[in-house]
Amino acid sequence: MEDTLQLQPGDAWFGGAFHRGQAGEALLFLDPVETLVLHSGDDVEGYLAELQDRLDQGFSLAGYAGYEMGYGLDPALRPLFLRSQDTGVPLAWFGVYAHPRHIRQEPGDGQSVQDRPFSGLPRFDCSPERYREKIGLIRQAIGSGEVYQVNLTGRFTFGYSGNPHGLFRRLSRRQPDAYRAFLNCGDHQVLSFSPELFFSVHGTCIETAPMKGTSPRGMTAAEDIDYKSSLAACSKNRAENLMIVDLLRNDLGRICEPGSVHVPELFVTRSYPTLHQMISTIRGRLRKDCTVLELFKALFPCGSVTGAPKISAMRLITRLEDSPRGVYTGAVGFMLPDGRKEFNVAIRTLTMRGGEAVYGAGSGIVWDSTADKEYAECRLKAEILFDRPASRPSELFETLLWNCRYVWREMHLDRLCRSASELGFTCDRGALEEALERHASEKLVPCRQPARVRLSLSGDNRISVTSGFPGSRAFDSPVRVCLSPVTTDSSDILLRHKSSQRRLYDSMLEDAVSQGFDEVIFCNERNEVTEGAISNIIVLKNGRYYTPPLSSGLLPGIYRHYFLSTRLNVREKVLYPCDLFEADALYVCNSVRGLRRALLQRSSLLRHRGVDPKS
Structure with a gap:
Protein backbone atom coordinates (compact mmCIF):
# COMPACT_ATOMS: atom_id res chain seq x y z
CA MET A 1 0.00 0.00 0.00
CA GLU A 2 1.26 3.45 -0.87
CA ASP A 3 1.98 5.94 1.90
CA THR A 4 -1.16 8.08 1.71
CA LEU A 5 -2.49 10.99 3.72
CA GLN A 6 -5.88 11.56 5.35
CA LEU A 7 -6.71 15.25 5.70
CA GLN A 8 -8.71 16.32 8.74
CA PRO A 9 -11.27 19.16 8.66
CA GLY A 10 -9.42 22.41 8.14
CA ASP A 11 -6.39 20.82 6.46
CA ALA A 12 -5.20 21.72 2.95
CA TRP A 13 -2.76 20.05 0.54
CA PHE A 14 -1.12 21.52 -2.60
CA GLY A 15 1.01 19.53 -5.04
CA GLY A 16 1.87 19.04 -8.69
CA ALA A 17 2.54 22.38 -10.39
CA PHE A 18 1.89 24.23 -7.13
CA HIS A 19 5.22 23.03 -5.79
CA ARG A 20 8.13 23.96 -8.01
CA GLY A 21 10.81 22.64 -5.70
CA GLN A 22 11.92 19.04 -5.55
CA ALA A 23 9.85 16.70 -7.72
CA GLY A 24 7.14 14.89 -5.78
CA GLU A 25 7.04 17.35 -2.90
CA ALA A 26 3.89 19.11 -1.74
CA LEU A 27 2.79 21.77 0.73
CA LEU A 28 0.61 20.67 3.63
CA PHE A 29 -1.33 23.08 5.83
CA LEU A 30 -2.44 21.47 9.12
CA ASP A 31 -4.38 22.47 12.24
CA PRO A 32 -5.67 25.96 11.38
CA VAL A 33 -5.67 28.45 14.23
CA GLU A 34 -8.92 29.74 12.72
CA THR A 35 -10.93 29.59 9.52
CA LEU A 36 -12.18 32.71 7.77
CA VAL A 37 -15.43 32.04 5.91
CA LEU A 38 -17.37 34.41 3.65
CA HIS A 39 -21.08 33.60 3.46
CA SER A 40 -22.44 36.90 2.15
CA GLY A 41 -21.45 39.33 -0.53
CA ASP A 42 -22.13 42.35 1.65
CA ASP A 43 -18.49 42.93 2.65
CA VAL A 44 -16.11 41.14 0.31
CA GLU A 45 -13.58 43.94 0.59
CA GLY A 46 -13.61 43.67 4.38
CA TYR A 47 -13.08 39.91 4.13
CA LEU A 48 -10.05 40.31 1.86
CA ALA A 49 -8.66 42.98 4.17
CA GLU A 50 -8.98 40.45 7.00
CA LEU A 51 -6.92 37.96 5.00
CA GLN A 52 -4.24 40.62 4.54
CA ASP A 53 -4.28 41.27 8.28
CA ARG A 54 -3.48 37.60 9.02
CA LEU A 55 -0.60 37.67 6.55
CA ASP A 56 0.75 40.82 8.21
CA GLN A 57 0.66 38.94 11.53
CA GLY A 58 2.94 36.25 10.06
CA PHE A 59 0.33 33.56 9.37
CA SER A 60 -0.10 31.50 6.20
CA LEU A 61 -3.42 31.17 4.37
CA ALA A 62 -4.84 28.37 2.22
CA GLY A 63 -8.28 27.99 0.71
CA TYR A 64 -10.52 29.14 -2.10
CA ALA A 65 -12.45 32.10 -3.44
CA GLY A 66 -15.64 31.09 -5.27
CA TYR A 67 -16.55 32.66 -8.59
CA GLU A 68 -19.54 34.59 -7.20
CA MET A 69 -17.26 36.43 -4.78
CA GLY A 70 -16.20 38.47 -7.80
CA TYR A 71 -19.62 40.11 -7.97
CA GLY A 72 -18.88 41.78 -4.65
CA LEU A 73 -15.71 43.44 -5.92
CA ASP A 74 -17.39 45.86 -8.32
CA PRO A 75 -20.29 48.18 -7.42
CA ALA A 76 -21.87 47.57 -10.83
CA LEU A 77 -22.10 43.82 -10.15
CA ARG A 78 -23.18 43.74 -6.49
CA PRO A 79 -26.93 43.60 -7.28
CA LEU A 80 -26.28 40.25 -8.99
CA PHE A 81 -25.38 38.65 -5.64
CA LEU A 82 -28.95 37.41 -5.22
CA ARG A 83 -28.04 33.94 -6.55
CA SER A 84 -24.84 33.57 -4.60
CA GLN A 85 -26.35 31.56 -1.74
CA ASP A 86 -27.59 28.67 -3.92
CA THR A 87 -24.41 26.56 -4.05
CA GLY A 88 -24.59 25.25 -0.49
CA VAL A 89 -20.95 26.21 0.17
CA PRO A 90 -19.41 29.54 1.26
CA LEU A 91 -18.40 32.24 -1.18
CA ALA A 92 -14.86 31.90 0.17
CA TRP A 93 -13.06 29.74 2.70
CA PHE A 94 -9.51 30.18 4.01
CA GLY A 95 -7.70 28.45 6.83
CA VAL A 96 -5.18 30.43 8.87
CA TYR A 97 -2.04 28.42 9.71
CA ALA A 98 1.21 28.84 11.60
CA HIS A 99 3.24 27.59 8.61
CA PRO A 100 3.05 24.86 5.94
CA ARG A 101 5.05 21.64 5.90
CA HIS A 102 6.95 20.24 2.93
CA ILE A 103 5.99 16.58 2.49
CA ARG A 104 6.10 13.80 -0.11
CA GLN A 105 2.75 12.20 0.75
CA GLU A 106 -0.46 12.59 -1.24
CA PRO A 107 -4.09 12.41 -0.11
CA GLY A 108 -5.53 8.92 -0.52
CA ASP A 109 -7.48 6.20 1.24
CA GLY A 110 -5.18 3.24 0.63
CA GLN A 111 -7.69 1.59 -1.70
CA SER A 112 -7.30 0.69 -5.36
CA VAL A 113 -7.09 3.68 -7.68
CA GLN A 114 -9.69 1.87 -9.82
CA ASP A 115 -12.37 2.08 -7.11
CA ARG A 116 -15.25 4.22 -8.30
CA PRO A 117 -18.27 4.36 -5.94
CA PHE A 118 -20.25 6.71 -8.21
CA SER A 119 -24.04 6.64 -8.08
CA GLY A 120 -24.58 6.72 -11.83
CA LEU A 121 -22.72 8.63 -14.49
CA PRO A 122 -22.16 12.39 -14.10
CA ARG A 123 -25.20 14.35 -15.30
CA PHE A 124 -24.77 17.64 -17.18
CA ASP A 125 -27.33 20.29 -16.27
CA CYS A 126 -27.71 21.66 -19.79
CA SER A 127 -29.07 19.77 -22.79
CA PRO A 128 -27.54 20.24 -26.26
CA GLU A 129 -30.70 22.07 -27.33
CA ARG A 130 -30.59 24.47 -24.39
CA TYR A 131 -26.86 25.04 -24.92
CA ARG A 132 -27.60 25.92 -28.55
CA GLU A 133 -30.22 28.44 -27.43
CA LYS A 134 -27.76 30.08 -25.05
CA ILE A 135 -25.12 30.38 -27.74
CA GLY A 136 -27.72 32.07 -29.93
CA LEU A 137 -28.35 34.63 -27.19
CA ILE A 138 -24.60 35.23 -26.84
CA ARG A 139 -24.33 35.81 -30.58
CA GLN A 140 -27.10 38.40 -30.29
CA ALA A 141 -25.16 40.12 -27.49
CA ILE A 142 -21.99 40.07 -29.59
CA GLY A 143 -23.87 41.47 -32.56
CA SER A 144 -25.26 44.34 -30.48
CA GLY A 145 -21.80 45.20 -29.14
CA GLU A 146 -22.55 44.18 -25.54
CA VAL A 147 -19.71 41.61 -25.45
CA TYR A 148 -17.25 40.04 -27.85
CA GLN A 149 -16.56 36.82 -25.96
CA VAL A 150 -18.38 34.94 -23.17
CA ASN A 151 -17.32 31.85 -21.23
CA LEU A 152 -20.48 29.70 -21.00
CA THR A 153 -20.50 26.89 -18.44
CA GLY A 154 -22.65 24.18 -16.91
CA ARG A 155 -22.45 21.71 -14.06
CA PHE A 156 -21.95 17.93 -13.93
CA THR A 157 -23.35 16.32 -10.78
CA PHE A 158 -23.12 12.77 -9.46
CA GLY A 159 -23.61 10.91 -6.24
CA TYR A 160 -20.48 9.68 -4.49
CA SER A 161 -20.54 7.24 -1.58
CA GLY A 162 -16.80 6.77 -1.15
CA ASN A 163 -14.00 8.57 0.60
CA PRO A 164 -13.07 11.81 -1.24
CA HIS A 165 -9.41 10.98 -0.58
CA GLY A 166 -9.74 7.89 -2.77
CA LEU A 167 -11.33 9.87 -5.58
CA PHE A 168 -8.59 12.49 -5.33
CA ARG A 169 -5.94 9.79 -5.58
CA ARG A 170 -7.57 8.23 -8.65
CA LEU A 171 -8.02 11.51 -10.50
CA SER A 172 -4.51 12.65 -9.56
CA ARG A 173 -3.12 9.74 -11.57
CA ARG A 174 -4.73 11.34 -14.62
CA GLN A 175 -3.53 14.91 -13.98
CA PRO A 176 -0.19 14.54 -12.14
CA ASP A 177 1.27 17.82 -13.43
CA ALA A 178 -1.80 19.98 -12.76
CA TYR A 179 -2.16 22.60 -10.03
CA ARG A 180 -3.57 19.98 -7.67
CA ALA A 181 -5.17 20.79 -4.35
CA PHE A 182 -7.28 19.05 -1.70
CA LEU A 183 -9.13 21.25 0.78
CA ASN A 184 -11.03 19.61 3.63
CA CYS A 185 -13.38 22.40 4.63
CA GLY A 186 -15.31 20.28 7.12
CA ASP A 187 -18.81 19.97 5.68
CA HIS A 188 -17.47 20.10 2.12
CA GLN A 189 -14.29 19.21 0.28
CA VAL A 190 -12.67 20.79 -2.77
CA LEU A 191 -10.63 18.59 -5.12
CA SER A 192 -8.84 20.62 -7.78
CA PHE A 193 -6.82 19.37 -10.76
CA SER A 194 -6.56 22.62 -12.70
CA PRO A 195 -3.99 22.95 -15.50
CA GLU A 196 -4.37 26.74 -15.45
CA LEU A 197 -2.39 29.19 -13.32
CA PHE A 198 -4.44 32.16 -12.13
CA PHE A 199 -1.54 34.11 -10.68
CA SER A 200 1.78 33.46 -9.01
CA VAL A 201 3.61 36.09 -6.96
CA HIS A 202 7.28 35.73 -6.01
CA GLY A 203 8.80 38.89 -4.60
CA THR A 204 7.60 41.69 -6.87
CA CYS A 205 7.12 39.46 -9.93
CA ILE A 206 3.59 38.39 -10.83
CA GLU A 207 2.75 35.90 -13.57
CA THR A 208 -0.54 34.72 -15.01
CA ALA A 209 -1.10 32.09 -17.72
CA PRO A 210 -4.57 32.16 -19.29
CA MET A 211 -5.71 29.04 -21.10
CA LYS A 212 -7.95 29.47 -24.15
CA GLY A 213 -8.20 27.05 -27.05
CA THR A 214 -8.87 23.32 -26.77
CA SER A 215 -8.38 20.23 -28.93
CA PRO A 216 -8.82 16.50 -28.17
CA ARG A 217 -5.91 14.07 -28.13
CA GLY A 218 -5.45 11.85 -31.18
CA MET A 219 -5.90 8.09 -31.32
CA THR A 220 -2.41 7.66 -32.82
CA ALA A 221 0.83 9.58 -32.46
CA ALA A 222 0.45 11.03 -35.97
CA GLU A 223 -3.16 12.04 -35.38
CA ASP A 224 -2.20 13.57 -32.04
CA ILE A 225 0.46 15.72 -33.72
CA ASP A 226 -2.09 16.81 -36.33
CA TYR A 227 -4.59 17.85 -33.65
CA LYS A 228 -1.95 19.81 -31.77
CA SER A 229 -0.71 21.52 -34.94
CA SER A 230 -4.26 22.39 -35.97
CA LEU A 231 -4.91 23.94 -32.57
CA ALA A 232 -1.75 26.04 -32.81
CA ALA A 233 -2.75 27.32 -36.25
CA CYS A 234 -6.49 27.78 -35.59
CA SER A 235 -7.42 31.43 -36.15
CA LYS A 236 -10.52 31.15 -33.94
CA ASN A 237 -8.56 29.81 -30.97
CA ARG A 238 -5.76 32.35 -31.45
CA ALA A 239 -8.26 35.21 -31.60
CA GLU A 240 -10.02 33.94 -28.48
CA ASN A 241 -6.72 33.54 -26.66
CA LEU A 242 -5.56 37.01 -27.69
CA MET A 243 -8.77 38.60 -26.38
CA ILE A 244 -8.09 37.17 -22.93
CA VAL A 245 -4.39 38.10 -23.08
CA ASP A 246 -5.36 41.72 -23.77
CA LEU A 247 -7.90 41.64 -20.94
CA LEU A 248 -5.36 40.29 -18.44
CA ARG A 249 -2.67 42.73 -19.57
CA ASN A 250 -5.09 45.51 -18.70
CA ASP A 251 -5.94 43.87 -15.36
CA LEU A 252 -2.27 43.51 -14.45
CA GLY A 253 -1.63 47.09 -15.51
CA ARG A 254 -3.81 48.24 -12.61
CA ILE A 255 -1.44 46.80 -9.99
CA CYS A 256 1.96 46.69 -11.77
CA GLU A 257 4.68 49.25 -12.35
CA PRO A 258 4.08 51.21 -15.58
CA GLY A 259 5.70 49.55 -18.59
CA SER A 260 6.52 46.31 -16.75
CA VAL A 261 3.67 44.15 -18.12
CA HIS A 262 4.80 41.95 -21.02
CA VAL A 263 3.91 38.68 -22.78
CA PRO A 264 6.91 36.30 -22.92
CA GLU A 265 4.85 33.41 -24.36
CA LEU A 266 1.93 33.70 -26.77
CA PHE A 267 -0.16 30.85 -28.24
CA VAL A 268 1.86 28.00 -26.74
CA THR A 269 0.17 24.58 -27.05
CA ARG A 270 0.56 22.13 -24.17
CA SER A 271 -0.64 18.54 -23.95
CA TYR A 272 -2.62 16.96 -21.12
CA PRO A 273 -3.92 13.39 -20.76
CA THR A 274 -7.25 14.00 -22.54
CA LEU A 275 -6.71 17.23 -24.51
CA HIS A 276 -4.38 19.88 -25.89
CA GLN A 277 -4.71 23.50 -24.71
CA MET A 278 -3.44 26.86 -25.94
CA ILE A 279 -1.73 28.93 -23.23
CA SER A 280 -0.12 32.36 -23.09
CA THR A 281 1.98 33.84 -20.28
CA ILE A 282 1.83 37.43 -19.02
CA ARG A 283 4.26 38.89 -16.48
CA GLY A 284 4.64 42.17 -14.65
CA ARG A 285 6.36 43.85 -11.69
CA LEU A 286 3.96 44.55 -8.83
CA ARG A 287 3.74 47.99 -7.30
CA LYS A 288 5.19 48.18 -3.82
CA ASP A 289 2.95 46.97 -0.98
CA CYS A 290 0.19 45.62 -3.27
CA THR A 291 -2.42 44.12 -0.93
CA VAL A 292 -4.61 41.02 -1.20
CA LEU A 293 -7.61 43.28 -1.74
CA GLU A 294 -5.88 45.15 -4.58
CA LEU A 295 -4.81 41.88 -6.22
CA PHE A 296 -8.30 40.40 -6.20
CA LYS A 297 -10.04 43.64 -7.19
CA ALA A 298 -7.80 43.88 -10.24
CA LEU A 299 -7.75 40.23 -11.31
CA PHE A 300 -10.66 38.23 -9.87
CA PRO A 301 -12.29 36.30 -11.38
CA CYS A 302 -9.82 35.43 -14.10
CA GLY A 303 -10.76 36.82 -17.49
CA SER A 304 -10.32 33.41 -19.11
CA VAL A 305 -13.47 32.17 -17.31
CA THR A 306 -15.64 35.25 -17.81
CA GLY A 307 -15.19 36.71 -21.27
CA ALA A 308 -14.65 40.22 -22.47
CA PRO A 309 -15.36 42.91 -21.57
CA LYS A 310 -15.31 41.27 -18.14
CA ILE A 311 -18.12 43.23 -16.44
CA SER A 312 -20.52 42.88 -19.39
CA ALA A 313 -19.69 39.18 -19.74
CA MET A 314 -20.34 38.55 -16.04
CA ARG A 315 -23.72 40.27 -16.30
CA LEU A 316 -24.66 38.06 -19.23
CA ILE A 317 -23.45 34.92 -17.45
CA THR A 318 -25.92 35.49 -14.60
CA ARG A 319 -28.76 35.61 -17.13
CA LEU A 320 -27.69 32.55 -19.10
CA GLU A 321 -26.37 29.99 -16.62
CA ASP A 322 -28.95 27.95 -14.72
CA SER A 323 -27.03 27.68 -11.46
CA PRO A 324 -24.26 29.54 -9.64
CA ARG A 325 -20.73 28.31 -10.28
CA GLY A 326 -19.56 28.13 -6.67
CA VAL A 327 -15.91 27.17 -6.31
CA TYR A 328 -15.71 26.34 -10.03
CA THR A 329 -13.92 29.09 -12.04
CA GLY A 330 -12.98 30.83 -8.81
CA ALA A 331 -9.48 30.32 -7.43
CA VAL A 332 -7.82 27.74 -5.16
CA GLY A 333 -4.47 28.49 -3.60
CA PHE A 334 -2.34 29.74 -0.74
CA MET A 335 -0.59 32.89 0.51
CA LEU A 336 2.53 32.98 2.67
CA PRO A 337 3.78 35.79 4.92
CA ASP A 338 6.99 36.11 2.86
CA GLY A 339 4.89 37.44 -0.02
CA ARG A 340 4.56 34.26 -2.07
CA LYS A 341 1.06 33.73 -3.46
CA GLU A 342 -0.05 30.92 -5.76
CA PHE A 343 -3.58 30.35 -7.10
CA ASN A 344 -5.01 28.21 -9.86
CA VAL A 345 -8.10 28.98 -11.89
CA ALA A 346 -10.53 26.50 -10.34
CA ILE A 347 -11.36 24.53 -13.48
CA ARG A 348 -11.20 20.69 -13.50
CA THR A 349 -12.39 21.08 -9.92
CA LEU A 350 -14.89 19.08 -7.83
CA THR A 351 -16.86 20.34 -4.86
CA MET A 352 -18.12 17.48 -2.68
CA ARG A 353 -20.84 17.87 -0.06
CA GLY A 354 -23.32 15.49 1.51
CA GLY A 355 -22.75 12.57 -0.86
CA GLU A 356 -22.95 14.71 -3.99
CA ALA A 357 -20.16 16.02 -6.18
CA VAL A 358 -20.36 18.98 -8.56
CA TYR A 359 -17.94 19.50 -11.44
CA GLY A 360 -18.15 22.45 -13.83
CA ALA A 361 -17.17 22.62 -17.49
CA GLY A 362 -17.55 25.26 -20.17
CA SER A 363 -16.22 26.86 -23.31
CA GLY A 364 -15.47 30.30 -24.70
CA ILE A 365 -18.13 31.56 -27.12
CA VAL A 366 -17.29 34.02 -29.89
CA TRP A 367 -19.24 35.07 -33.00
CA ASP A 368 -18.22 32.10 -35.15
CA SER A 369 -18.62 29.43 -32.44
CA THR A 370 -20.71 26.38 -33.37
CA ALA A 371 -23.00 24.87 -30.76
CA ASP A 372 -22.10 21.23 -31.39
CA LYS A 373 -18.35 21.83 -31.07
CA GLU A 374 -18.74 23.95 -27.93
CA TYR A 375 -20.99 21.38 -26.28
CA ALA A 376 -18.51 18.64 -27.19
CA GLU A 377 -15.75 20.73 -25.59
CA CYS A 378 -17.69 20.73 -22.30
CA ARG A 379 -17.90 16.95 -22.42
CA LEU A 380 -14.21 16.71 -23.33
CA LYS A 381 -13.23 18.76 -20.28
CA ALA A 382 -15.10 16.29 -18.06
CA GLU A 383 -13.09 13.33 -19.35
CA ILE A 384 -11.08 13.00 -16.14
CA LEU A 385 -14.29 11.87 -14.37
CA PHE A 386 -14.66 8.81 -16.54
CA ASP A 387 -12.87 5.49 -16.36
CA ARG A 388 -10.65 6.03 -19.35
CA PRO A 389 -6.93 5.52 -19.16
CA ALA A 390 -5.36 8.97 -19.19
CA SER A 391 -1.76 7.90 -19.25
CA ARG A 392 0.22 5.17 -20.90
CA PRO A 393 -0.22 1.62 -19.55
CA SER A 394 2.42 0.03 -17.37
CA PHE A 469 0.59 -25.21 -22.90
CA PRO A 470 -3.09 -24.91 -23.93
CA GLY A 471 -5.35 -27.92 -23.60
CA SER A 472 -6.85 -29.57 -26.67
CA ARG A 473 -10.37 -28.22 -25.99
CA ALA A 474 -9.07 -24.72 -26.52
CA PHE A 475 -8.67 -25.55 -30.22
CA ASP A 476 -11.32 -28.18 -31.00
CA SER A 477 -14.61 -27.05 -29.43
CA PRO A 478 -17.00 -24.35 -30.69
CA VAL A 479 -16.70 -21.13 -28.72
CA ARG A 480 -19.75 -20.23 -26.63
CA VAL A 481 -20.07 -16.45 -26.67
CA CYS A 482 -22.28 -13.82 -25.05
CA LEU A 483 -22.63 -10.04 -25.35
CA SER A 484 -21.23 -7.71 -22.72
CA PRO A 485 -23.69 -5.48 -20.83
CA VAL A 486 -20.96 -2.80 -20.69
CA THR A 487 -20.06 -0.77 -23.76
CA THR A 488 -16.63 0.46 -24.80
CA ASP A 489 -15.68 3.89 -26.14
CA SER A 490 -14.45 3.95 -29.72
CA SER A 491 -12.30 7.03 -28.98
CA ASP A 492 -10.24 5.16 -26.37
CA ILE A 493 -6.78 5.05 -27.94
CA LEU A 494 -5.71 2.02 -25.89
CA LEU A 495 -8.24 -0.23 -27.61
CA ARG A 496 -5.79 -0.14 -30.53
CA HIS A 497 -2.97 -1.58 -28.40
CA LYS A 498 -2.42 -4.82 -26.51
CA SER A 499 -1.64 -3.51 -23.04
CA SER A 500 -2.01 -4.10 -19.32
CA GLN A 501 -4.93 -1.65 -19.16
CA ARG A 502 -7.66 -4.19 -19.92
CA ARG A 503 -9.51 -4.36 -16.62
CA LEU A 504 -12.94 -4.20 -18.27
CA TYR A 505 -12.15 -7.02 -20.68
CA ASP A 506 -10.68 -9.26 -17.98
CA SER A 507 -13.55 -8.71 -15.53
CA MET A 508 -16.27 -9.28 -18.14
CA LEU A 509 -14.52 -12.40 -19.45
CA GLU A 510 -14.27 -13.75 -15.91
CA ASP A 511 -17.98 -13.10 -15.44
CA ALA A 512 -18.81 -14.80 -18.75
CA VAL A 513 -16.75 -17.90 -17.92
CA SER A 514 -18.48 -18.19 -14.55
CA GLN A 515 -21.80 -18.37 -16.45
CA GLY A 516 -20.63 -21.11 -18.83
CA PHE A 517 -19.33 -19.05 -21.76
CA ASP A 518 -15.89 -19.04 -23.37
CA GLU A 519 -15.80 -15.48 -24.73
CA VAL A 520 -17.62 -12.15 -24.37
CA ILE A 521 -18.24 -9.76 -27.28
CA PHE A 522 -18.27 -5.99 -26.80
CA CYS A 523 -20.14 -3.16 -28.51
CA ASN A 524 -19.17 0.51 -28.46
CA GLU A 525 -21.16 3.61 -27.53
CA ARG A 526 -22.93 3.49 -30.93
CA ASN A 527 -23.93 -0.17 -30.40
CA GLU A 528 -21.41 -1.25 -33.05
CA VAL A 529 -19.85 -4.67 -32.52
CA THR A 530 -16.13 -4.31 -31.80
CA GLU A 531 -14.31 -7.44 -30.59
CA GLY A 532 -14.15 -10.14 -27.97
CA ALA A 533 -12.06 -9.99 -24.81
CA ILE A 534 -9.43 -12.22 -26.47
CA SER A 535 -10.62 -12.41 -30.08
CA ASN A 536 -11.53 -10.50 -33.20
CA ILE A 537 -14.96 -11.07 -34.75
CA ILE A 538 -15.80 -12.33 -38.26
CA VAL A 539 -19.26 -13.09 -39.68
CA LEU A 540 -20.25 -14.96 -42.85
CA LYS A 541 -23.29 -13.72 -44.77
CA ASN A 542 -24.34 -14.76 -48.29
CA GLY A 543 -20.91 -16.10 -49.13
CA ARG A 544 -18.97 -13.04 -47.92
CA TYR A 545 -17.02 -12.49 -44.71
CA TYR A 546 -17.23 -9.24 -42.71
CA THR A 547 -15.22 -7.96 -39.75
CA PRO A 548 -15.63 -4.70 -37.79
CA PRO A 549 -13.42 -1.76 -38.89
CA LEU A 550 -10.74 -0.37 -36.57
CA SER A 551 -12.74 2.87 -36.35
CA SER A 552 -15.27 1.05 -34.16
CA GLY A 553 -12.53 0.74 -31.53
CA LEU A 554 -10.69 -2.58 -31.50
CA LEU A 555 -7.29 -4.25 -31.62
CA PRO A 556 -5.72 -4.74 -35.08
CA GLY A 557 -5.42 -8.48 -34.52
CA ILE A 558 -2.71 -10.55 -36.17
CA TYR A 559 -5.05 -13.27 -37.45
CA ARG A 560 -7.56 -10.61 -38.49
CA HIS A 561 -4.85 -8.97 -40.61
CA TYR A 562 -3.89 -12.35 -42.10
CA PHE A 563 -7.53 -13.13 -42.92
CA LEU A 564 -8.12 -9.74 -44.58
CA SER A 565 -4.93 -9.96 -46.65
CA THR A 566 -5.31 -13.54 -47.90
CA ARG A 567 -9.01 -13.81 -48.83
CA LEU A 568 -10.83 -12.08 -51.65
CA ASN A 569 -14.36 -12.41 -50.22
CA VAL A 570 -13.80 -10.47 -47.00
CA ARG A 571 -14.06 -6.77 -46.13
CA GLU A 572 -14.46 -4.46 -43.17
CA LYS A 573 -18.00 -3.40 -42.30
CA VAL A 574 -19.72 -1.82 -39.31
CA LEU A 575 -21.65 -4.60 -37.59
CA TYR A 576 -24.44 -4.48 -35.03
CA PRO A 577 -25.72 -7.19 -32.65
CA CYS A 578 -28.49 -8.12 -35.09
CA ASP A 579 -25.82 -8.91 -37.71
CA LEU A 580 -24.35 -11.55 -35.40
CA PHE A 581 -27.71 -13.30 -35.04
CA GLU A 582 -28.61 -13.06 -38.72
CA ALA A 583 -25.21 -14.26 -39.98
CA ASP A 584 -24.89 -17.61 -41.73
CA ALA A 585 -21.91 -18.26 -39.45
CA LEU A 586 -20.12 -16.44 -36.64
CA TYR A 587 -16.39 -16.80 -35.98
CA VAL A 588 -13.86 -15.58 -33.43
CA CYS A 589 -10.15 -15.53 -34.18
CA ASN A 590 -6.75 -14.74 -32.76
CA SER A 591 -3.18 -15.67 -33.57
CA VAL A 592 -2.96 -18.49 -31.02
CA ARG A 593 -6.28 -20.27 -31.58
CA GLY A 594 -6.80 -19.37 -35.24
CA LEU A 595 -10.31 -19.15 -36.74
CA ARG A 596 -13.02 -20.89 -34.73
CA ARG A 597 -16.78 -21.23 -35.10
CA ALA A 598 -18.73 -19.41 -32.39
CA LEU A 599 -22.17 -20.09 -30.94
CA LEU A 600 -24.32 -17.12 -29.87
CA GLN A 601 -27.84 -17.83 -28.65
CA ARG A 602 -30.53 -15.17 -28.70
CA SER A 603 -30.92 -15.59 -24.96
CA SER A 604 -27.27 -14.55 -24.62
CA LEU A 605 -28.07 -11.08 -25.92
CA LEU A 606 -31.30 -10.76 -23.97
CA ARG A 607 -29.68 -12.07 -20.81
CA HIS A 608 -26.57 -9.93 -20.92
CA ARG A 609 -27.76 -6.77 -22.63
CA GLY A 610 -31.46 -6.68 -21.95
CA VAL A 611 -32.29 -5.51 -25.48
CA ASP A 612 -34.21 -6.94 -28.38
CA PRO A 613 -32.01 -8.93 -30.77
CA LYS A 614 -33.23 -6.76 -33.66
CA SER A 615 -32.10 -3.53 -32.02
Missing part, protein backbone atom coordinates in the same frame (compact mmCIF):
# COMPACT_ATOMS: atom_id res chain seq x y z
CA GLU A 395 3.04 -2.77 -19.86
CA LEU A 396 2.63 -3.76 -23.50
CA PHE A 397 2.49 -7.41 -24.49
CA GLU A 398 2.03 -9.88 -27.34
CA THR A 399 0.69 -13.44 -27.20
CA LEU A 400 2.37 -15.72 -29.75
CA LEU A 401 1.84 -19.32 -30.81
CA TRP A 402 4.89 -21.59 -30.66
CA ASN A 403 4.62 -24.58 -32.99
CA CYS A 404 8.21 -25.61 -33.69
CA ARG A 405 8.73 -21.89 -34.36
CA TYR A 406 7.09 -18.60 -33.42
CA VAL A 407 4.10 -18.25 -35.74
CA TRP A 408 3.80 -14.72 -37.24
CA ARG A 409 6.71 -13.56 -35.08
CA GLU A 410 7.57 -10.56 -37.26
CA MET A 411 3.97 -9.32 -37.31
CA HIS A 412 3.80 -9.53 -33.52
CA LEU A 413 7.07 -7.64 -33.15
CA ASP A 414 5.92 -5.03 -35.67
CA ARG A 415 2.75 -4.41 -33.64
CA LEU A 416 4.57 -4.29 -30.32
CA CYS A 417 7.18 -1.84 -31.62
CA ARG A 418 4.49 0.32 -33.23
CA SER A 419 2.54 0.47 -29.95
CA ALA A 420 5.72 1.30 -28.06
CA SER A 421 6.44 4.19 -30.41
CA GLU A 422 2.91 5.61 -30.21
CA LEU A 423 2.65 5.28 -26.42
CA GLY A 424 6.12 6.52 -25.55
CA PHE A 425 7.86 3.27 -24.56
CA THR A 426 11.54 2.64 -25.21
CA CYS A 427 11.70 -0.41 -27.48
CA ASP A 428 14.78 -2.34 -28.61
CA ARG A 429 13.59 -4.80 -31.25
CA GLY A 430 16.87 -6.69 -31.15
CA ALA A 431 16.50 -7.24 -27.41
CA LEU A 432 12.94 -8.52 -27.91
CA GLU A 433 14.12 -10.99 -30.56
CA GLU A 434 16.96 -12.16 -28.33
CA ALA A 435 14.59 -12.73 -25.39
CA LEU A 436 12.25 -14.80 -27.55
CA GLU A 437 15.04 -16.97 -28.93
CA ARG A 438 16.54 -17.54 -25.49
CA HIS A 439 13.16 -18.63 -24.12
CA ALA A 440 12.61 -20.94 -27.07
CA SER A 441 15.93 -22.71 -26.66
CA GLU A 442 15.58 -23.05 -22.88
CA LYS A 443 11.86 -23.79 -22.47
CA LEU A 444 10.06 -24.58 -25.72
CA VAL A 445 12.31 -26.70 -27.92
CA PRO A 446 12.87 -29.36 -25.22
CA CYS A 447 9.09 -29.81 -24.69
CA ARG A 448 8.28 -30.47 -28.36
CA GLN A 449 4.64 -29.32 -28.17
CA PRO A 450 2.65 -26.19 -29.08
CA ALA A 451 2.73 -23.40 -26.52
CA ARG A 452 1.16 -20.03 -25.86
CA VAL A 453 3.97 -17.49 -25.30
CA ARG A 454 3.59 -14.08 -23.67
CA LEU A 455 6.17 -11.41 -24.56
CA SER A 456 5.89 -8.24 -22.46
CA LEU A 457 7.62 -4.85 -22.41
CA SER A 458 7.28 -2.70 -19.29
CA GLY A 459 7.40 1.07 -19.04
CA ASP A 460 10.88 0.89 -17.51
CA ASN A 461 12.12 -1.17 -20.49
CA ARG A 462 12.06 -4.60 -18.81
CA ILE A 463 11.38 -7.54 -21.15
CA SER A 464 9.67 -10.70 -19.94
CA VAL A 465 8.83 -13.97 -21.72
CA THR A 466 6.59 -16.66 -20.21
CA SER A 467 4.76 -19.63 -21.74
CA GLY A 468 2.06 -22.21 -21.10
